[in-house]
Amino acid sequence: MTGVTKLSYMEALQIIRAAARSLPAITVPLGQATGLVLAADVVALNANPMFDNSAMDGFALRAADAAGTRLTITGTIAAGDTTTPAPVRAGEAAAIMTGARVPEGADTVVPVEDTERDGATLILKALIEAGRHIRKAGSDFKEGDLLMPIGSRLAASTIPALAAAGIGKVQVIRRPVLGWISTGRELVDDPDAPLAPGQIRNSSGPYGAAITAAFGCDLAAQRTVGDDGDSFRAALEAMLEAGIDMVVSTGAVSVGQFDFVRSVLEAMGAEILLHRVKVRPGKPVLFARLPDGRPFFGLPGNPASTAMGFRMFVVPYLRAAMGLPAEVPIVARLAAEAAAPEGLTVFLKARLRLGADGVLAATPLAGQESYKIAPMTRMNAWLVHPEGCATLAPGTLVSCYPATPDWLTG
The missing domain is CATH 2.170.190.11 (Molybdopterin biosynthesis moea protein, domain 3.)
Incomplete structure (x- = not known):
């Protein structure tokens, strides 16, 4: 395979954000806007209170x-x-x-x-x-006051002010519509089906449905295909014809005999913007621009690699497409020593907890291998072990990214 490069994580992010295509704006009732990003300023149509x-x-x-x-x-x-x-x-x-x-x-x-x-x-x-x-009339806000600027994300807590201001509809960025392709002839979608030797349960598909919904996307199509490029291409083309905004696939992005994703994309005329990044897990991650300009993410098939790849590569793209700034990580104190290879940015499954002293602490979990998913039932964040640093001592300030938007629960 030619043209394979290894970028740093930050270099990869710059490419991803620069390639983001803005999603269109739509108008929706206020009650349906939670989680969406404003495409226009919201100005009060009346004061609050309206009278003394x-x-x-x-x-x-x-x-x-x-x-x-x-x-x-x-x-x-x-x-x-x-x-x-x-x-x-x-x-x-x-x-x-x-x-x-x-x-x-x-x-x-x-x-x-x-x-x-x-x-x-x-x-x-x-x-x-x-x-x-x-x-007093207008002591909260006055008619004509800017309540929320363009680019703000609407939360449930923002709805009362807008409703009181006479706002019944808002102009927002449409939710991204995704397609998800799981590759691997070993994958069995039916959780009740008996497994033949060599087969495994498909965890990628249910994860795709869950994580896309968690991050405010609509998953319009989902397919599982075997280890052949023709089936993969047929599934991808069908999704593109259905009008989705982006396709995410899992598996078949490394350099093995059955890793066909890159070659199929190149045969279709796609532009490979990055392939292989200096990260762990998920080093073979691939990002391409399809011939019509739509983005494609190829994530490694190991479950933790898929999860990290979506959170740390796909989500930054989605934020840029919705007009949101680059995400600011949560800073926490490391609760236990963490070691990693110096030449990679390593994302560790971690648990964030607020200690009795009121300080947020991050604990790396046992089982960091990319095939181990039991730790994902306990994690609520990805802890960033930066490239060029072999060991982090307890008490070190580290950057963390919530695994899902609802990380504070549990």
């Missing part, structure tokens, strides 16, 4: 009426009243509920517990100050 309203159940009155004053209660104002409340004048008070509009003339709200009531007469028990317990 009470922060307490109590009485709206004038602060000039000192403690001990007896005031006439003129009525009750409830949240949601659509009529303008009557003004409050000197010597008057209006019973008011939380969220109700503060009447004209009132400049403070006195909580119920600071008053006594004798029929229609209110007795103030404490000194009062102007402005207390009133939510």
Whole structure:
């Protein structure tokens, strides 16, 4: 095989991000936008609060009426009243509920517990100050304020502000649509099927469905093919005809007799942008631009290599395609010594935990070999052991990347 090169991980990332094709923008209802990236600024269509309203159940009155004053209660104002409340004048008070509009003339709200009531007469028990317990119109945001700039990712916590601002729909970057091809005649997709000698369960396919969903992608097509280039090419061409944005394959990207992915891509006219990177696991990773410009990632077939390859190569591409900046790693203190070959960037299966001292600690897990997947049931991060450093001592600050967006759970 000609043209095989070994790049550093950072060199590979530069190539991947530079090759990213921007995904199109679509308009979706606000309730369907969580996890998506804004394709346009979001500006408030109205203020919040929209009018001065009470922060307490109590009485709206004038602060000039000192403690001990007896005031006439003129009525009750409830949240949601659509009529303008009557003004409050000197010597008057209006019973008011939380969220109700503060009447004209009132400049403070006195909580119920600071008053006594004798029929229609209110007795103030404490000194009062102007402005207390009133939510002023526009004190949260005003009409025309920029709430979220283009390129921001919408989270569930961002939805209340946008809804309150009158935003019913948002312009966002469409979710990436992926195809996933697992290669290997030894793979058996049916988990209930008996295995013949030499066969294994396909873990790549279920992983592809899970990880693409976790990172906000739609998996539109999934195939398992044997160790022949014709089947692989047929599956790839079918996915391209279906209009997917990107294809990810697993296996057949090294230099063995049955590693056909690169040769098939070259026969189709694809441009190989990188093949073989100085990383462990996943050294044979391949990234290509298909003849129509769509990206293709070929990940090694060992399960941990597939997982690392998607997280550390495919996800950076997806972020760039969605207009997001390069990801900033989490910094943690190494809890145990870690050793790795000096000439490679090594990604270690690790567990991040917040210690009793409040410091985030990263523990490399036993079983770092690329075929071992039991440790992946306990990991929540990939720990970066940088190229050129053989041993990292406990207490060293290390960079970590969450294995999935929900890494804080469990």
